[in-house]
Amino acid sequence: MQSNTDVSTDATSQAVDATPRRKTKIVCTIGPSTNTREMIWKLAETGMNVARMNMSHGDHQSHQKVIDLVKEYNAQNTDGNTVAIMLDTKGPEVRSGDLPEPIMLAEGQEFNFTIKRGVSTEDTVSVNYDDFISDVEAGDILLVDGGMMSLAVKSKTADTVKCVVVDGGELKSRRHLNVRGKSATLPSITEKDWEDIKFGVENGVDFYAVSFVKDAKVIHELKAYLKSANADIHVIPKIESADSIPNLQSIIAASDGAMVARGDLGAELPIEEVPLLQEEIIRTCRSMQKPVIVATNMLESMIDHPTPTRAEVSDIAIAVREAADAIMLSGETAHGKYPLKAVKVMHTVALRTESSLYDPTKAPSLVARPKALLNDDFCKSQLSKMFGSHATMMANTLRTPIIVFTRVGSMAVLLSHYRPSSTIYAFTNEVRVKQRLALYQGVVPILMEFSDDAEETFSRAITSLLDAKYMNEGDYVTLVQSGSQSIWREESTHHIQVRKVQC
Incomplete structure (x- = not known):
């Protein structure tokens, strides 16, 4: 790991973000x-x-x-x-059939479901699933509309399930049916x-x-x-x-x-x-x-x-x-x-x-602690995890946002897993990666073409963040870089810098 030597003690005085952002x-x-x-x-x-x-x-x-x-x-x-x-x-949803008008089901009333199509009477309605009979047994509880109504199965024939209403209500067309404790075989x-x-x-x-x-x-x-x-x-x-x-x-x-x-x-x-x-x-x-x-x-x-x-x-x-x-x-x-x-x-x-x-003045309960690599062969994935954990702790201690450059999204995902106190600004040159990272907690994905010159890439990233008012000149950022296609080197590298934001 590398760190920039221009870090000074006033880095810890800045806010976590120029403007707090929702992470979830x-x-x-x-x-x-x-x-x-x-x-x-x-x-x-x-x-x-x-x-x-x-x-x-x-x-x-x-x-x-x-x-x-x-x-x-x-x-x-x-x-x-x-x-x-x-x-x-x-x-694979199991639903009741169409009704000309809603049916009021009262507690204690007998009511039936049949696999015959098109049935709609005051005490019987169709279901859209032919194996409904084999999936249901006497004693089962049928839930209608996620539990808005419930019926107990009393018996069944070759084509009909006979029930008694436990909790009544208004049965409308095409209501979703569940059997408590069971899944349909669809x-x-x-x-x-x-x-x-x-x-x-x-x-x-x-x-x-x-x-x-x-x-x-x-x-x-x-x-x-x-x-x-x-x-x-x-x-x-x-x-x-x-x-x-x-x-x-x-x-x-x-x-x-x-x-x-x-x-x-x-x-x-x-x-x-x-x-x-x-x-x-x-x-x-x-x-x-x-x-x-x-x-x-x-x-x-x-x-x-x-x-x-x-x-x-x-x-x-x-x-x-x-x-x-x-x-x-x-x-x-x-x-x-x-x-x-x-x-x-x-x-x-x-x-x-x-x-x-995510109060950085306290020990963040959601930040995973670095784990000792005991009884395991040291490998790239373990190095990445250790690196992500240390990068998170550094950003939390210095109270800085994180900037990560990623081509496949893996380091941004890893940093999200460690739940740093501040925002992760993930710059990528891949549209699919940018779209996918939109789901991850704490990650702000930004599409940007990478230059062959790493310093130019970093400078453009900082300019875009300043223009968007995500940070202010004079703030500090934790710059994280990892992977086999790092913007900083040709070979695989794990790299942390803390830099002051300057135009």
């Missing part, structure tokens, strides 16, 4: 409330880092419009506020999903969020397809199936991150398990240095109301304190009445929570 990223689902150019621009300016397209709704034409608008925003925006694109597959990637995945390849999206992943096999299958299509798209499994929990380690190991999809997870498993599973999934992703998104119901009340409940505010703060990379809005921004206010609430709550976690 925000994923916004785009829908009828937000699918215009004006709204996408406003969402990005308010705090959106990832635009999510839910393929359960809309068609390719409407999603194409959103993709084009996000790409237009990224092309025109030069201040480092990159918006990544996530395509969320519909997955494939994780359906024929519709494959068409949507191909659509994503054609449009160069950045992430796939894959619904109802049960094991690592489906991840390997999708990655093999992407490799054959020469598509550089990362795969984020949605952990929402009861069957996925025993396979959690292997699923995340095969993937590029994970999403805690709490809606269906809480329907298939007892709801009291969800907070513990959320913590476990976040911890597992962090141990593998992969991004994790916490999703579902974070500001559900803001679909219809301009202010959140206090419990929702606490929910956001807990996800931030548990060190999630990103938190997600679904119906709040897709079809809610107050999409911009919802993003603003998420932004301000995350920022305020982070201010209590």
Whole structure:
């Protein structure tokens, strides 16, 4: 490691950032409330880092419009506020059939589900899944709409499941059905999903969020397809199936991150398990240095109301304190009445929570301690981890932001894993790397061509940060460089400098 000798003691007096930045990223689902150019621009300016397209709704034409608008925003925006694109597959959903009008279900009432198509009577409705009969047993609890209503299975025939209503309510058309503690035997990637995945390849999206992943096999299958299509798209499994929990380690190991999809997870498993599973999934992703998104119901009340409940505010703060990379809005921004206010609430709550976690005057609880390399052969990956840990501690001690130059993104990802107190400004000359880094906690990705002259590259990076008012002249920065294609040397190198910002 190298360090610049012009570091002076007044470096520790500067603020962590010229302007504090939110480190936890925000994923916004785009829908009828937000699918215009004006709204996408406003969402990005308010705090959106990832635009999510839910393929359960809309068609390719409407999603194409959103993709084009996000790409237009990224092309025109030069201040480092990159918006990544996530395509969320519909997955193997079991739904009730169409109804001419809603049916009121009362506690104790007998009600049936049949695999016969087109049935809609006051006590029987169709389901869209032929194996529903074989998946359900007497004594099972059916949850409708994620638990808004529940029915106990009493018996079944060759084509009908007979139930009694436990918790009643208004049954509408095409409601989602879960069996508590069980997952449907449908494939994780359906024929519709494959068409949507191909659509994503054609449009160069950045992430796939894959619904109802049960094991690592489906991840390997999708990655093999992407490799054959020469598509550089990362795969984020949605952990929402009861069957996925025993396979959690292997699923995340095969993937590029994970999403805690709490809606269906809480329907298939007892709801009291969800907070513990959320913590476990976040911890597992962090141990593998992969991004994790916490999703579902974070500001559900803001679909219809301009202010959140206090419990929702606490929910956001807990996800931030548990060190999630990103938190997600679904119906709040897709079809809610107050999409911009919802993003603003998420932004301000995350920022305020982070201010209590990343106080550089205290020992940051989220910064991993360097580990002794005992009983292991010394290797490049271990050197990179040690280097990332020391770079983080140096930046925290001197209270400086970090600048990293990266061609593939690995050092920026590693630094994000160590959760430095200040912002990581990741300069890259690859558009795909810039887009992908938009999901990682604390990283501001900036696209810039690298010069053959390392000092010129550094000077241009500093100028861009000054122009964007991300820092001020006279501040200090921790400059991190690592990898086989370093801008500073031809050969592989690990390199730290602390420099004073000068025009």
